Amino acid sequence: MPRIVLYQPDIPHNTGAILRFAACLGLGVDLIEPAGFDLSDRGMKRAGMDYLERAALSRHLSFAAFEEFRLAAGSRLVLLTTKAERSYLDFRYRPDDFLMFGRESAGVPDDVHALADHRLRIHMQPGLRSLNLAMTVAMVAGEALRQTGGPAADDTNDKDAGHDRA
Numbered sequence: 066m067p068r069i070v071l072y073q074p075d076i077p078h079n080t081g082a083i084l085r086f087a088a089c090l091g092l093g094v095d096l097i098e099p100a101g102f103d104l105s106d107r108g109m110k111r112a113g114m115d116y117l118e119r120a121a122l123s124r125h126l127s128f129a130a131f132e133e134f135r136l137a138a139g140s141r142l143v144l145l146t147t148k149a150e151r152s153y154l155d156f157r158y159r160p161d162d163f164l165m166f167g168r169e170s171a172g173v174p175d176d177v178h179a180l181a182d183h184r185l186r187i188h189m190q191p192g193l194r195s196l197n198l199a200m201t202v203a204m205v206a207g208e209a210l211r212q213t214g215g216p217a218a219d220d221t222n223d224k225d226a227g228h229d230r231a
């Protein structure tokens with residue numbers, strides 16, 4: 066399944082929500098450091114709740130270290146950026162794609178932008194700057210999963226599951 070890559074995220078509860086999302090759908094997350102917060106941050110834990118224990122999180126000390134990992138896997142780097150022309154809906158995803166999202170304060174540096182194999186955007190209403198990072202991840206990963214076969218496991222028929230829990 067496609068992986069979610071977070072480039073030096075700034076806001077702990079966004080990362081917590083993304084880790085929860087990824088754990089629920091069985092997606093791996095690659096976090097490129099440094100993050101703008103400590104990974105023991107309370108806000109991140111509150112947003113991720115006990116789902117964090119199930120998150121398949123890989124930490125990379127730098128973008129160069131992440132690139133070594135990605136290139137060894139032979140996978141494409143697909144960058145989500147407000148500066149792209151192409152829509153995220155007008156793209157054929159592959160199961161081994163790395164979907165990279167920039168930091169909340171500044172996106173990604175120009176050299177990382179240039180290095181990506183593909184650059185995609187979610188079109189917005191004129192004059193608006195950007196979407197929330199976690200919502201962008203959910204929209205794009207949702208489309209990538211739809212195209213590549215959906216989440217790994219499905220327990221929606223388990224009527225006795227604890228649906229009342231947040």
Ligand SMILES: C[S@@+](CC[C@H](N)C(=O)[O-])C[C@H]1O[C@@H](n2cnc3c(N)ncnc32)[C@H](O)[C@@H]1O
Binds near residue numbers: 147166171194195197
């Ligand atoms: C809050 S945005 C960062 C905005 C930042 N000021 C910039 O200029 O890139 C955080 C990340 O969410 C993703 N993002 C947010 N809105 C997006 C959109 N409309 N299309 C594509 N990616 C988006 C991008 O990966 C972006 O780097």
